[in-house]
Amino acid sequence: MREIDVNEIASNIKEMCIEANYYLESDIKKSLFNAEKTENSEVGKSVLNQLHKNVDIAENEMIPICQDTGMAVIFLDIGQDVHFFGGDLTEAVNRGVREGYKEGYLRKSVVEDPVERINTNDNTPAIIHMNIVPGNKVKITVSPKGFGSENMSRIFMLKPSDGLEGIKKSILDTVRDAGPNACPPFIVGVGIGGDFEMAAILAKRALTRNIDGKSSSPYRKPYVDELEEELLTEINKIGLGPAGLGGKNTALGINIETYPTHIAGMPLAVNMCCHVNRHKIREI
Numbered sequence: 001m002r003e004i005d006v007n008e009i010a011s012n013i014k015e016m017c018i019e020a021n022y023y024l025e026s027d028i029k030k031s032l033f034n035a036e037k038t039e040n041s042e043v044g045k046s047v048l049n050q051l052h053k054n055v056d057i058a059e060n061e062m063i064p065i066c067q068d069t070g071m072a073v074i075f076l077d078i079g080q081d082v083h084f085f086g087g088d089l090t091e092a093v094n095r096g097v098r099e100g101y102k103e104g105y106l107r108k109s110v111v112e113d114p115v116e117r118i119n120t121n122d123n124t125p126a127i128i129h130m131n132i133v134p135g136n137k138v139k140i141t142v143s144p145k146g147f148g149s150e151n152m153s154r155i156f157m158l159k160p161s162d163g164l165e166g167i168k169k170s171i172l173d174t175v176r177d178a179g180p181n182a183c184p185p186f187i188v189g190v191g192i193g194g195d196f197e198m199a200a201i202l203a204k205r206a207l208t209r210n211i212d213g214k215s216s217s218p219y220r221k222p223y224v225d226e227l228e229e230e231l232l233t234e235i236n237k238i239g240l241g242p243a244g245l246g247g248k249n250t251a252l253g254i255n256i257e258t259y260p261t262h263i264a265g266m267p268l269a270v271n272m273c274c275h276v277n278r279h280k281i282r283e284i
Contacts, residue, residue: 002136003083006092008284009076009140013096016142016280017072018104021064024055027210028187028252028277035185035242035249044247048185051242051275066276069106070144072097072126073204079135090128098122109147129201141208143279149186149272152178155200158266164223167192167268168231174270175235175251180244183274186251187211188235191269193219193259199267202257207271208279211253224256 032055036048058065074093086092101108101123108123133139154174158166171190178186191202209215214225232254241247252275261267 001081001083002079003085004138004284005086006084006089007086009084009089009138010092010096010099012140012282012284013074013093013142014100014103016140016282017097017100017106017144020142020144020278020280021066021069021104021106022062023059024065024276025210025279027212028275029055031211031252032185032275035252039242039247039249041241041245041247043245044242044249047242047245047247048249064104064106065278066146066274067107068109068146068148069101069123070146070278071110071150072101072123073143073145074126074128075139075141075143075205075208076128076130077133077139077141078130079137080132081136082138093128094124094126097126098124129205137283139281139283141279141281143204143208145204145278146274146276149178149182149274152182152272153203154270155196156268156270157196158268160264160266162266164227166266168227168234170268171231171254171270172234172238174272175240176238178272179240182272183276184240184244184251185242185249185275186235187273187275187277188231188251188254189271189273190254190256191259191267191271192256193261193267195262195265195267198259199269200271202259203269203271206255206257207273207277208281209255209257211255211277215255215257217257217259219258219260221258224258228254228256
């Protein structure tokens with residue numbers, strides 16, 4: 001049994017909230033650079049150049065990449081041989097978010113009630129997903145999610161008879177409907193299977209995977225690789241382009257995660273994300 005002080009979790013999350021909002025992941029930066037080189041629209045190329053400069057300014061001057069510093073989504077993959085001490089784990093996660101958003105001068109965007117709309121003034125509570133895994137380590141994933149793209153996300157409860165074509169149509173329709181509102185070029189996270197809430201969690205988690213990498217899920221089938229490639233091509237044929245001003249780079253990547261489901265259903269979630277696909281991962 002390994003013991004971990006919850007204060008260590010809070011400290012890591014504080015640092016990760018700041019880093020995620022200041023420094024874009026290398027796979028996204030690389031993809032932005034490649035998109036700028038391949039864009040056939042002069043306006044689109046100019047937009048991508050500005051986005052690239054914005055990322056550099058944020059990193060060099062240590063300021064947020066985007067003014068919407070998001071609602072903090074935290075994934076904790078907790079080894080079953082870990083024992084936490086020193087207080088409540090959920091409180092420690094929220095303390096880490098609270099301190100990170102304060103010390104990093106990050107915008108506080110969370111309201112305490114969806115109808116009354118009173119700001120909590122510290123960007124808590126966070127969205128927390130805990131998963132028990134083998135081992136004695138804790139993997140922390142911090143993903144601040146902006147709501148320009150979040151608002152354009154969709155969940156579908158498809159019928160099994162809709163098949164692969166129904167999946168493709170739903171994803172492409174979601175991207176078209178998102179249009180410029182989700183700040184293209186996009187990264188598209190997709191979850192297929194499970195049930196209503198599992199599909200959405202899969203889609204959210206898909207966004208934390210490198211866009212030039214492959215899923216490590218034991219449930220992944222060979223058709224998913226082909227589906228990712230096909231859909232990325234089809235999305236970029238839409239012609240929406242950077243900032244919705246036209247061009248070939250409507251999306252930088254699409255990540256799909258799958259899970260077993262019920263015989264009577266085929267849940268599908270599409271989590272839209274702009275190019276500021278922020279996430280940091282640490283293992284302690």
